[in-house]
Amino acid sequence: MSGIVDLAAHVGVSPATVSRALRGLPGVSDNTRERIRLAADQLGYVASPSASSLPTGKTKAIGVLVPWISRWFFNAVVEGAQEVVAHHGYDLVLYAAGTSTSRPRTIDARVLSKRVDGVLALSVNLSHSEAEALQASRSALVTVGPAAPGFSSVSVDDVRVGIMATQHLLTLGHRRIAFFGGDPYDMFGFPVAPDRQAGYEKALRAAGIEPRANWILPAEFSVFGGESAFVQLWQEAEHPTAIVAASDEIAMGILHMARAMGVSVPGELSVVGVDDHDLSYLFGLTTVAQPVRHQGELAAELLLKLMKCGPSREPETIQVATVLIDRATTAPPS
């Protein structure tokens, strides 16, 4: 309710001085500043973000674009990011962007750039026009996951992820390995699954094995996706001895359906996932772990830097390391 002028009047100084004092700007005597601070929280004064964003052009908020709100991976990233930005006095505005196929609300770069000072795009495949608009609005943008051309990003090496998972199985002695991943309804612009698949194929070929098309199944990034794909796979005449799942959730679906269908893991079938989901250890799931929360933190820090220093000429690309966690869903083939 009380504005800056009331406070100023109350203390007996000008609004300008109050503004400077409260924001820690130089040019205010320690004495005056203290008096103002005191009166401020005594009167419960706090500057209106809308009002200050007008002259400054800064909103002190950063936007986060996520395909789905309620998916473990994205939440973990958001959690990491939120911690960092909050620490710097920024608020987080959450936008559900949807995927390229099911997009609840088209993200408008213009409104976005008015509301926030920077945006974090998580595995969201911006359309070409959106990317351009974002680019043009010259608002800072960093992606987590697939890098958009021209933008800074934080990610893992997905090809390598595919290689690591497959290599582990190969080392165990498997020769008949399937791959689950890639949303059939979202084949375009969501390169994480294709890259992991590429790594899988690469590792296979390096071992002198030719990938079999009927053992490479599309699967939505969810438990259900893994279940469906497994059922389909098991209808094939020949069964593999191992499966690389593009995510832990897919792997969980495999595990669940395998048990239901009487396929023993890792006896008859080995399974390796990707992510190290919070609950994966409960399943004893072997997985290629990636530091999810940390990626959120890094992305937030990178974004904050970009916002401060202006977009550097060269977009920065950070890759974080992954590590295979060998648990109980993988074993030598019988």
Place this chain on the structure above:
Amino acid sequence: MSGIVDLAAHVGVSPATVSRALRGLPGVSDNTRERIRLAADQLGYVASPSASSLPTGKTKAIGVLVPWISRWFFNAVVEGAQEVVAHHGYDLVLYAAGTSTSRPRTIDARVLSKRVDGVLALSVNLSHSEAEALQASRSALVTVGPAAPGFSSVSVDDVRVGIMATQHLLTLGHRRIAFFGGDPYDMFGFPVAPDRQAGYEKALRAAGIEPRANWILPAEFSVFGGESAFVQLWQEAEHPTAIVAASDEIAMGILHMARAMGVSVPGELSVVGVDDHDLSYLFGLTTVAQPVRHQGELAAELLLKLMKCGPSREPETIQVATVLIDRATTAPPS
């Protein structure tokens, strides 16, 4: 970049007309309105939220207070809420409030009320002063979960939840039933666990069984909480034949540790959780399900209504129904 005056000039009308036209207000000829709309998205004009919030006092954003970003329950609620508010043109600002004991950042009602038009508080125990401040700032507030006195809320009947879970076990023939729940470090102000416990005790007594203090263990709302509590419980001289867990995550922890310790479920031990977590069916977990996403939707709708009609005299309290889902972790005692 381009402001309302540029657009107005471009079209050859006054800024006032542009403002009215774009917001669908009456008093603009259809012809003029269409011309303005056309020019608007041709020039990529969109009103600055900060600027318009100044005269109107509305920010078109609603704030969500969550104890933890990355916990299934809260995300599911947020997902429901986001869908509803986005549909009404509102943005969602996410605040990690922490619990009463570990609060990363104290939520300032004053800054909150400047940034958002209303707030959704999820299981967050506002301190008395915070509640007062929120009250005073006269910003709309609805809670999900424990109702704060004087505020509208959406929740389940937690006492009944406790009764349902316990009753199920009782009906199965169990007489020796333990209860896990309630963060030991957050005993104050987070009434969901106590209420569920109360229901547990009530059901027990109704069956002529006196609750045993050493079978009621505090447990953080997480897998780890369930694991720790189970280890502790099993050190007791006497073991129960069943456990009521205050959440599915706690139950998962029990399941995991039981298996590790060679306790068969449901052979030697029955377990029932609460929530129906997305992954619970993978464990065959018997649970008292609550419509989590729906609560988010209801809360958002209630909040929107409050914001439109002004805080009604009587705070509205919505309770949603719960249902026991009987899966595979419960059986008659052996």
Place this chain on the structure above:
DNA sequence: CTGTTAGCGCATTCAT
């Protein structure tokens, strides 16, 4: 070190 002046971009009376 502090006060004055002038906008920031829009919504809103009140005229016309």
Place this chain on the structure above:
DNA sequence: ATGAATGCGCTAACAG
């Protein structure tokens, strides 16, 4: 149906 004037609450450039 439209335009002109005024103000929202704050910051910034310039005085003093």
